[in-house]
Amino acid sequence: xxxxxxxxxxxxxxxxxxxxxxxxxxxxxxxxxxxxxxxxxxxxxxxxxxxxxxxxxxxxxxxxxxxxxxxxxxxxxxxxxxxxxxxxxxxxxxxxxxxxxxxxxxxxxxxxxxxxxxxxxxxxxxxxxxxxxxxxxxxxxxxxxxxxxxxxxxxxxxxxxxxxxxxxxxxxxxxxxxxxxxxxxxxxxxxxxxxxxxxxxxxxxxxxxxxxxxxxxxxxxxxxxxxxxxxxxxxxxxxxxxxxxxxxxxxxxxxxxxxxxxxxxxxxxxxxxxxxxxxxxxxxxxxxxxxxxxxxxxxxxxxxxxxxxxxxxxxxxxxxxxxxxxxxxxxxxxxxxxxxxxxxxxxxxxxxxxxxxxxxxxxxxxxxxxxxxxxxxxxxxxxxxxxxxxxxxxxxxxxxxxxxxxxxxxx
Amino acid sequence: xxxxxxxxxxxxxxxxxxxxxxxxxxxxxxxxxxxxxxxxxxxxxxxxxxxxxxxxxxxxxxxxxxxxxxxxxxxxxxxxxxxxxxxxxxxxxxxxxxxxxxxxxxxxxxxxxxxxxxxxxxxxxxxxxxxxxxxxxxxxxxxxxxxxxxxxxxxxxxxxxxxxxxxxxxxxxxxxxxxxxxxxxxxxxxxxxxxxxxxxxxxxxxxxxxxxxxxxxxxxxxxxx
Numbered sequence: 001x002x003x004x005x006x007x008x009x010x011x012x013x014x015x016x017x018x019x020x021x022x023x024x025x026x027x028x029x030x031x032x033x034x035x036x037x038x039x040x041x042x043x044x045x046x047x048x049x050x051x052x053x054x055x056x057x058x059x060x061x062x063x064x065x066x067x068x069x070x071x072x073x074x075x076x077x078x079x080x081x082x083x084x085x086x087x088x089x090x091x092x093x094x095x096x097x098x099x100x101x102x103x104x105x106x107x108x109x110x111x112x113x114x115x116x117x118x119x120x121x122x123x124x125x126x127x128x129x130x131x132x133x134x135x136x137x138x139x140x141x142x143x144x145x146x147x148x149x150x151x152x153x154x155x156x157x158x159x160x161x162x163x164x165x166x167x168x169x170x171x172x173x174x175x176x177x178x179x180x181x182x183x184x185x186x187x188x189x190x191x192x193x194x195x196x197x198x199x200x201x202x203x204x205x206x207x208x209x210x211x212x213x214x215x216x217x218x219x220x221x222x223x224x225x226x227x228x229x230x231x232x233x234x235x236x237x238x239x240x241x242x243x244x245x246x247x248x249x250x251x252x253x254x255x256x257x258x259x260x261x262x263x264x265x266x267x268x269x270x271x272x273x274x275x276x277x278x279x280x281x282x283x284x285x286x287x288x289x290x291x292x293x294x295x296x297x298x299x300x301x302x303x304x305x306x307x308x309x310x311x312x313x314x315x316x317x318x319x320x321x322x323x324x325x326x327x328x329x330x331x332x333x334x335x336x337x338x339x340x341x342x343x344x345x346x347x348x349x350x351x352x353x354x355x356x357x358x359x360x361x362x363x364x365x366x367x368x369x370x371x372x373x374x375x376x377x378x379x380x381x382x383x384x385x386x387x388x389x390x391x392x393x394x395x396x397x398x399x400x401x402x403x404x405x406x407x408x409x410x411x
Numbered sequence: 412x413x414x415x416x417x418x419x420x421x422x423x424x425x426x427x428x429x430x431x432x433x434x435x436x437x438x439x440x441x442x443x444x445x446x447x448x449x450x451x452x453x454x455x456x457x458x459x460x461x462x463x464x465x466x467x468x469x470x471x472x473x474x475x476x477x478x479x480x481x482x483x484x485x486x487x488x489x490x491x492x493x494x495x496x497x498x499x500x501x502x503x504x505x506x507x508x509x510x511x512x513x514x515x516x517x518x519x520x521x522x523x524x525x526x527x528x529x530x531x532x533x534x535x536x537x538x539x540x541x542x543x544x545x546x547x548x549x550x551x552x553x554x555x556x557x558x559x560x561x562x563x564x565x566x567x568x569x570x571x572x573x574x575x576x577x578x579x580x581x582x583x584x585x586x587x588x589x590x591x592x593x594x595x596x597x598x599x600x601x602x603x604x605x606x607x608x609x610x611x612x613x614x615x616x617x618x619x620x621x622x623x624x625x626x627x628x629x630x631x632x633x634x635x636x
Contacts, residue, residue: 021561022560022561022562022564022566023563023564025561025563026423026566029423029543029546030425030541030543176430179430179534179536180534182430182534188429191430191536192427192428337530342531346464346467347481348481349471380466380467383466383611384464384466387464387465396425397425397427400426400427401427403541404427404539404541407541409539410427410539411429411537
């Protein structure tokens with residue numbers, strides 16, 4: 001086991017142009033008392049998915065601020081990821097029949113990883129359920145262990161949560177993306193939003209010629225409205241529901257639908273769902289189902305920037321960073337009022353919320369009919385992301401948490 | 412240029428949100444939460460939220476009003492909650508009393524809505540705050556101007572908005588120092604009158620800076636004839 005090799009490093013000073021020099025100066029001031037302190041982040045994948053993307057940025061920025069930080073990835077066989085995917089869906093409220101074998105597989109891989117990952121930092125942050133069991137290695141009361149939950153725990157399957165809770169209750173605190181996900185726990189629970197990086201390939205400004213090339217490559221007509229949902233091919237993202245909403249909108253507007261995403265390495269269900277989506281699209285030439293390799297950040301960026309409206313019709317959602325990505329690009333967003341989405345889409349201020357296929361279709365039609373309102377929502381959405389959901393804000397929250405934990409003032 | 416004996420010490424501020432123990436799915440539960448939640452929770456949903464949503468200058472005042480409007484669908488109650496101006500309060504206890512009074516009065520007039528379920532629940536959260544010296548201090552108007560220009564949004568909010576509770580005065584850190592340390596009472600009053608509901612933190616800061624620049628020009632020596 002070795003720490004993850006980071007893909008790129010962007011100096012903190014580069015963010016001054018985006019958020020202002022004062023915010024950068026503040027980060028440096030907050031980090032000073034934490035210089036040299038050890039931090040360890042552990043998750044279950046180095047590539048694909050929002051957590052890996054966030055850590056890829058957060059870790060080098062923390063290093064630049066003087067923290068002694070490392071990022072480890074838990075390893076497991078196909079059987080482990082099938083079990084944790086089943087747990088993931090069950091924690092989101094999907095039907096699940098408890099199978100003692102599943103819990104054994106989870107424990108076995110936890111044991112295996114405990115022997116391989118050195119968990120000796122002053123601040124240990126464990127991301128999501130997969131590595132939650134690593135708390136078993138904690139031997140002293142000096143280090144601070146935090147469990148970061150990126151998923152929607154508002155209606156968890158009882159058996160899976162009861163199993164997981166035995167581990168979570170041993171941490172010093174838990175971080176959730178929405179207060180709705182907090183559980184009855186004997187430890188303090190904090191709100192910490194995930195974030196996007198404005199300077200990453202997925203969010204940086206693009207040359208219009210590149211955007212035009214991408215549209216041409218995927219045979220998307222730039223002269224007609226483009227509705228886009230960027231997400232993994234996952235039933236909880238309801239891509240088939242998006243197609244149904246699009247078909248309602250099509251009765252009134254000559255528009256196109258783009259469904260683009262890839263499969264994270266810990267998501268074996270993706271292939272099956274992709275097949276279902278293609279069947280639902282039924283060879284409609286105006287529905288583009290695009291399977292992008294490893295999320296192809298520049299292509300995703302181009303598709304979002306070319307979109308007239310961005311949709312996120314999830315049935316359950318941890319946070320839904322694709323919403324922040326779209327808002328950052330000043331796009332009007334129509335999204336489901338689930339999970340962390342209402343935190344990003346403040347209804348009628350930074351986007352429009354919907355609760356059904358029909359509601360989604362109605363809000364899309366409304367925005368296509370009122371482009372001036374769509375533009376205002378996009379502009380305010382951009383400000384909202386700038387203030388609350390950028391990587392620099394995330395970094396600040398972590399520094400605050402570490403300062404409070406070390407001072408004993410974290411509640 | 413006048414030099415203050417007591418310097419203005421700029422601070423760095425960071426907030427962490429702790430998820431509280433109360434939530435509300437009806438207006439009756441909201442009232443119960445308002446009565447029993449911590450002071451840090453009232454602060455979070457009023458003073459703090461104004462800072463994190465400062466870019467919304469139309470129709471956003473505090474989390475309680477926004478929830479009453481969007482999730483409880485009670486426009487009249489939302490309007491009354493939004494009308495509570497945090498500048499009128501120098502203590503959380505007084506603000507809590509008024510929030511409770513508004514909801515209680517509404518429910519007395521409309522008891523039929525007390526137990527009606529809302530679209531989404533309201534979750535009471537708390538702001539935990541870390542404050543560190545920014546390492547910048549001002550003794551003159553010039554130094555004050557430069558310090559304000561360098562502040563983050565959170566630090567500006569801390570000095571300009573949240574300070575009312577700390578000072579327990581109907582003023583802010585900037586105005587308090589300008590009036591008491593530099594004797595610039597008129598400038599202090601102008602700054603204290605900047606409307607934090609119709610300005611973003613950036614535009615409020617620009618107004619502070621412009622007012623300070625205007626004051627500086629008054630003290631510049633006249634060009635030699």
